[in-house]
Amino acid sequence: DGGITQSPKYLFRKEGQNVTLSCEQNLNHDAMYWYRQDPGQGLRLIYYSQIVNDFQKGDIAEGYSVSREKKESFPLTVTSAQKNPTAFYLCASSSQGSNQPQHFGDGTRLSIL
Amino acid sequence: DQQVKQNSPSLSVQEGRISILNCDYTNSMFDYFLWYKKYPAEGPTFLISISSIKDKNEDGRFTVFLNKSAKHLSLHIVPSQPGDSAVYFCAARRRTGANNLFFGTGTRLTVIP
Numbered sequence: 001d002g003g004i005t006q007s008p009k010y011l012f013r014k015e016g017q018n019v020t021l022s023c024e025q026n027l028n029h030d031a032m033y034w035y036r037q038d039p040g041q042g043l044r045l046i047y048y049s050q051i052v053n054d055f056q057k058g059d060i061a062e063g064y065s066v067s068r069e070k071k072e073s074f075p076l077t078v079t080s081a082q083k084n085p086t087a088f089y090l091c092a093s094s095s096q097g098s099n100q101p102q103h104f105g106d107g108t109r110l111s112i113l
Numbered sequence: 114d115q116q117v118k119q120n121s122p123s124l125s126v127q128e129g130r131i132s133i134l135n136c137d138y139t140n141s142m143f144d145y146f147l148w149y150k151k152y153p154a155e156g157p158t159f160l161i162s163i164s165s166i167k168d169k170n171e172d173g174r175f176t177v178f179l180n181k182s183a184k185h186l187s188l189h190i191v192p193s194q195p196g197d198s199a200v201y202f203c204a205a206r207r208r209t210g211a212n213n214l215f216f217g218t219g220t221r222l223t224v225i226p
Contacts, residue, residue, distance in 0.1 A: 009154075040122075042117070042119075042202060042215075042216035042219060043157075045213050048213050090156050092156075099145050099162065101147055101162055102159070104158070106156045107155065107156050
């Protein structure tokens with residue numbers, strides 16, 4: 001089955017540590033995205049990538065980093081510089097071209113110990 | 114600045130009746146609008162979309178209406194079923210730039226059997 005896989009589903013981090021969230025898709029989509037969801041809020045864009053080896057900052061990129069070495073993979077690193085990392089993180093992908101919906105993975109919930 | 118707004122955090126409807134979820138936006142550059150459904154601890158699932166060149170799009174029990182002059186869109190679910198109980202997010206994309214989406218804060222729909 002084609003889809004987007006995020007792992008792990010739950011992740012705990014100690015203060016001062018970096019942690020990497022995985023996102024893999026087998027939909028052959030060119031574009032991939034990372035969003036953050038906080039309670040009572042909509043999704044906010046962290047980073048996005050439209051092609052391999054290229055990515056752009058979204059609205060809340062501070063304290064995060066990404067890489068796009070392969071079309072299928074778009075890992076997100078939450079660095080120690082991110083002051084409030086506890087949130088639900090969602091990865092999405094879409095085809096290029098107009099009017100293509102984004103399809104989401106099931107998310108990773110990150111908590112600080 | 115919230116460019117996509119869902120002013121009703123929750124809505125309760127009897128099974129079999131119509132559910133109407135509303136969304137307002139402020140950016141006239143938005144040209145593509147989507148509705149997503151989300152269950153707890155899962156990623157959003159794409160439901161239906163509409164391009165700004167249309168004012169209505171229908172898919173089974175789901176219909177989206179777009180009123181560009183009022184910068185308003187709505188999702189109608191007829192008839193509502195208990196399995197429709199979820200959080201519904203409205204999202205919009207700008208005409209230019211990347212395909213990233215701007216999300217509303219969501220409306221929790223409860224369909225009462």
